[in-house]
Amino acid sequence: MNNLKLNLEGVYPFVSKEKVFAFKAKVEESQRLLHSKTGKGNDFLGWLHLPSSITTEQLNNIKATAESLSQATEVVVVIGIGGSYLGSKAVIDALSNSFSQLLDNGAHPHIVYAGQNIGEDYHYELLQLLEKKSGAAIVISKSGTTTEPALAFRLIKNHLEAKYCKLVAKNRIVAITDESKGALRTLATQEGYTTYVIPDDVGGRYSVLTPVGLLPIAVAGFDIHELVRGAQDMEKFLMDAPFEENPAMQYAAVRNALYSNGKKMEILANFEPKLHFMTEWWKQLYGESEGKENKGIFTAGVDFTTDLHSMGQYIQEGERFFFETVLSIAKTKHQLVVPTDKDNLDQLNFIAGKRIDQINKMAELGTKIAHIDGNVPNIHIEIPELTEYNLGALIYFFEKACALSGYTLDVNPFDQPGVEAYKKNMFALLNKKGFEKEGDVLRKRLGI
Numbered sequence: 001m002n003n004l005k006l007n008l009e010g011v012y013p014f015v016s017k018e019k020v021f022a023f024k025a026k027v028e029e030s031q032r033l034l035h036s037k038t039g040k041g042n043d044f045l046g047w048l049h050l051p052s053s054i055t056t057e058q059l060n061n062i063k064a065t066a067e068s069l070s071q072a073t074e075v076v077v078v079i080g081i082g083g084s085y086l087g088s089k090a091v092i093d094a095l096s097n098s099f100s101q102l103l104d105n106g107a108h109p110h111i112v113y114a115g116q117n118i119g120e121d122y123h124y125e126l127l128q129l130l131e132k133k134s135g136a137a138i139v140i141s142k143s144g145t146t147t148e149p150a151l152a153f154r155l156i157k158n159h160l161e162a163k164y165c166k167l168v169a170k171n172r173i174v175a176i177t178d179e180s181k182g183a184l185r186t187l188a189t190q191e192g193y194t195t196y197v198i199p200d201d202v203g204g205r206y207s208v209l210t211p212v213g214l215l216p217i218a219v220a221g222f223d224i225h226e227l228v229r230g231a232q233d234m235e236k237f238l239m240d241a242p243f244e245e246n247p248a249m250q251y252a253a254v255r256n257a258l259y260s261n262g263k264k265m266e267i268l269a270n271f272e273p274k275l276h277f278m279t280e281w282w283k284q285l286y287g288e289s290e291g292k293e294n295k296g297i298f299t300a301g302v303d304f305t306t307d308l309h310s311m312g313q314y315i316q317e318g319e320r321f322f323f324e325t326v327l328s329i330a331k332t333k334h335q336l337v338v339p340t341d342k343d344n345l346d347q348l349n350f351i352a353g354k355r356i357d358q359i360n361k362m363a364e365l366g367t368k369i370a371h372i373d374g375n376v377p378n379i380h381i382e383i384p385e386l387t388e389y390n391l392g393a394l395i396y397f398f399e400k401a402c403a404l405s406g407y408t409l410d411v412n413p414f415d416q417p418g419v420e421a422y423k424k425n426m427f428a429l430l431n432k433k434g435f436e437k438e439g440d441v442l443r444k445r446l447g448i
């Protein structure tokens, strides 16, 4: 069953249906390359059949680890950057109470994140928090060598060992990394941590349905069986559905049609604040997969209606080099009606008696019409409700469509050579061993 609806009516005033469907053959060829594992980056296709290959035992094992990590723990720090944290944060935020950090989460610890920035104050304040609260850590790095999470983990490991002693700290740490390579693997083996493996053939941004995403999501108290079931159903549906009924193939086609028509940027817009990090996850997935060889759609995100009062102006009347994809949620979890006020001093009685979501949906519709009138092509993606099942399906849909879109653009959607440039310079400037020559060149260039 496919719960996800893709509506391209808002695109056709700008790029005709024929032009979109002209990409059908190329997308079908991309799908053939993907399914036969004969395309670029075919050693990174472990994500393709990941949902259907995860066993109930594996999920139960992750759940058991989550439960033991949660014992007598108030805060779990998820340490990772990029694909090593965005997927879990996207799902946890989408499913959590908006104010969960201020509420007692019952048996489930609060989740906080580290390893995704190098802010000194951030880390200082995190250690202060862990001084007051009982803490545990999940450290995630596929390469096991990424500076930001390694740095955060060093600080948190030190802290936990000093607070609880090494033996107790060991049981409060889980590492998720490569099976054999990288500093984190060496460290985890040496220290005897519980570990999970990120399969070699699953890249970071495609790893949310491995323990990378599943363990933090389980710690937060959400149903990983349902998440995976949604992904499994979407995997099966997208495998068999012909182009005309296949939202992943059509999304890949329409993105390429718009790109070849001069639309160089895609803005993912939501009208649900809980989706902010789903957009962040999506931005990495598509931006890192397609932005290479001087090609690719730049991925941006906005949260509406919030950003209608800031970026709304540009979207309506600025340069016309982008299109908009609205990720819409059909049904809210709760119901809330606007009360009537006999004095009507705020002049809001015209919406009295309406559900808040009815107003939000009219904002969504009004925005769609306004942006189309402002010459912004509009793609509409709708899922029924924010549940584990629907999010699992949505994640797999975006992953599959991304791979198809990248192949259609003729790039390798599974590598990211460009991210090494800043790392090389940073290591050279910090005098890391092996980067002495680059350091000399840079210092000369900067005159320092």
Ligand SMILES: O=P(O)(O)OC[C@H]1O[C@](O)(CO)[C@@H](O)[C@@H]1O
Pocket (backbone or CB within 6 Å): 081, 082, 083, 084, 140, 141, 142, 143, 144, 145, 146, 149, 204, 205, 288, 416, 419
């Ligand atoms: O899990 P790792 O190896 O620490 O990498 C984290 C992130 O860093 C990148 O490798 C980019 O530097 C991303 O592709 C990845 O999601």
